[in-house]
Amino acid sequence: MGQDVHERGIEREYGRRRTFSGPWWQLAPNVFIGGLLILQATANPYVSTRHRYEAALLGVVLVRIVLALLYRRRGRTIVGAQGITAREALRTAHRTWHDVYDIRAELNPNGRFENAEWTTYAYGSDGRRMRLPYFDDWQLPDFHAELADLRAVSALHRGTAWELRPEVEDRIRRRARDRKTGGMVGIAAVFALLAAFVFLA
Template sequence: MGGDIGVEREYRRWRKTSRRRVVFMWIVMGNAVLQIALHSHIPVPYRLLMLALIAVLSGWAFLAVRRGLTSVGADGITVRGAFLVRRRAWHDIYDLRVERLTNKNADARLWTWLYGNDGRRLRLPNVDDWQLPELRAGIEELRTVAAQHRGMAWELRPEVEDLIGLRAVRRKARERAAVGALLVLFTAVGYLVWTVSDHDGHRLFAVLLLLWAPLATYVLLLGLFRLFSSRTPAHA
């Protein structure tokens, strides 16, 4: 964290990912590339597509780690990700909340989220208990110092809480529907790899499996999960 005078401060990544996690990720990525290279019966377009996807995801993850930054100033909070820079003025910020991750295997167990007056949330890179062991105390201190720049106290507003709850429902539904669609996509890719053929009928079937089946799964699950998801976001 940068300077502690006033509200000006900067949260950068100073603590590296655990070695065990890095080794595990390299093994998974290396095995995926190796399997693609060894299966000579996979057509070249399929190989290139899968390798390109791996390269894009790896590049995005690398840039997100290298460029990730949260900057706090008198005007508000600036968040820099892999490609985007987003700024929120203090008068647009409703709350800063520390929330617990459900993934128990992650290095960070607690993340900090910025909630806007419209109920939308934005994760603050490097503002977590992996980079900041005293995370809760640090956020409370930041909230105290930032109150004068907001021009108002940090207080709960029922209408904003309702928006946060509604967006939590939609977010959970999107996330779970996306997982279901990805499972269908990966199953389709695996099936097509082992039953590869060049005739036109197979190509149409491939389009059906790779595009329309995941999309249909996403739409169906999205509707179902919106009906059954909880309206209460889990704050730590």
């Protein structure tokens, strides 16, 4: 492994290699709902206050479709001597090797809805994580070996071996709890908005 690491080097790019990292039926409902809303808005001769809600919902659906298409086109994980870059649909994040605390494979929480069972994150010393697009076991047939190779070669550029630090692990766990709490609050807010639309319409 060590000889292969030195021969391959650090420069590499991970992009979409297989057709789709999630089943097509994830996008199909958005297209179907958007089509129905457009049809109803253009075919219905009666104007009502419900059109505002329909227009808002249509806007959300269209934004989701555009973001999914942009992610398929732009999504990349780029590794170089200076660090690691995650390029998503609209945002590009970069961490230098000095700022990278760890690179970890984690079970994909959306595994039931996506082909990828494992996905990869780069963690910083502040506990923040950065998802690495298309660095997963759906796009990479030998995913765990590729991750081990990346960790080995990047350790040479970091100047230190990968080691766990209790204070950073505490930050990571704290941020994970915050994400979970924020997700639950977000879901509750969505249900509250839907209920408001149903009862106030």
